[in-house]
Amino acid sequence: MSDTIKLQYTVSTDDFTRAGEASGDVKRKLKKMGSAPEVVRKVAIAMYEGEINMVIHANGGTIDVEITPEEILMVLQDSGPGIADVEKAMQAGYSTAPDRVRALGFGAGMGLPNMKQYSDEMEIETTIGVGTKVTMKVFQT
């Protein structure tokens, strides 16, 4: 039997009601696997923020998750507009969210900073007009 579990999720465009389905599923699975509560919390928060960014800023995409006894690896890939200035985007409070999204309570510019804070490793690869790939890792211990 393998000690890696691989999961894939499709994040659909502009559907706020479904945003959070992927991170919710991973959260429930981690609890069933007996991950430490703090680990579950970190993954749930970091992944939800990434998922919602894909919906708001990038017309959806795919999320691949790999879980091993050592770590949780999350790869969030979209073919959205890309991020022009990653350093700026990472600043707390920076947001380009349109008004209709802000009306729903998003757009505080806290997503990426939270992802950075709650993951143990994070990397962003992005190309304007091509898309964005966010890779995050959370260690099990």
Next chain:
Amino acid sequence: MNEKFFTSVNLDADLCKGCINCIKRCPTQAIRVRNGKAEITNEFCIDCGECIRICPHHAKLPSYDKLEVLKDYEYTVALPAPALYGQFNNLDDVNIVLTALKRVGFDDVYEVSGAAELVSELSREYVHNHPELHPIISTACPSVTRLIRVRFPNLIEHLLPIKPPVELAAELARERAVKKTGLPPEKIGIIFLSPCPSKVTAMKSPLGTEKSNIDAVCAIKDIYTRLLPEMKAVADDPEELRISGKIGISWGTSGGEASGLLVENYLAADGIENVIRVLEDLEDEKLDNLEFIELNSCNGGCVGGVLTVENPYLAMVKLKRLRKYMTVAKSHVEGVVAEEDAYWTEEVTYEPVFKLGTDMKDSIARMARVEELCEHFPGLDCGSCGAPTCKALAEDIVRGKAREHDCIHVLKKYIHHLSDEFSKLDGE
């Protein structure tokens, strides 16, 4: 006798038809139909009563004490839940109910809503003094506390560590009865008139306290019919027995506890599915700036409990009318209860009952197997196997509690395969 996992919902196997209605409704997927009968896994059950509500054959039975239990004690005190007052038409004085309770056979009464006012006062202070633990989550509904204990480990630190009103009422009532009668405490029966079986579990297997002070839990619906004639008899001249006002009575309905805290930023959710949604969001830190969260497993709050008579929404209206001319509160902490006696004495700890394997490696292997099995199953969640979803069956299989062929669709395929093989043999 504090069993860690106890459920106050039982099955009448003779009545159960194995129709699978309940397995779909259970919020924790605690029920399976095996060999044609429903079975509850105690570890998963939170006593929400949903299966009692849905069962068309009345095969799910809440356990509680019969009123005959009064005979077991020399002196008895009734602890009416505020939800009781919402059961009667045109009730304008709680004293009528309380006096009638004494005529039904109780020696004294102690309103749970009186103790609720004490809990409100203490909670106000706790919420104010612990901004680092905001939002504080109410612990008055035992089903909610039990749910958090098994499914939301990250939220345990937010639980309000104050005894629920009924527990505090039981302690104070016993103290008062001992003083009044001089009897030894064990000769006194403290009997809660409850809206739900969840409180039966809270009595037998309490969280936060080592042992409950409640001796028996009777159903509001049982006392209801006994009370009606007695209430008529005392309506014109009831005794003055009330010890609560608006704040205490409000605890009977959703939002009542929270409003008694006099804080601005609170949320009150009722109905177990809504409760779960709030807890999921809270765990993901999607809810900002809340000081307090009140959660009730039943629709409408305690008035929606399965041991009540009246439609919960009508009971809400009745309680509202009853409250209208009351003073804000009648019971106060000062001189009545020492603060430290009102707090939990036992820690509530995470019970990972839903864990699949013995360790992480084992769990991952089993989870991988669950995913693999789910690919095999048709994904209809038809319930014919006795599990609520295909995924639940897959988990049962990896836990060693079911087999792949329990899925009738897999079985059908297998039979087809066999008959193909036979016809091949025939042809040879």
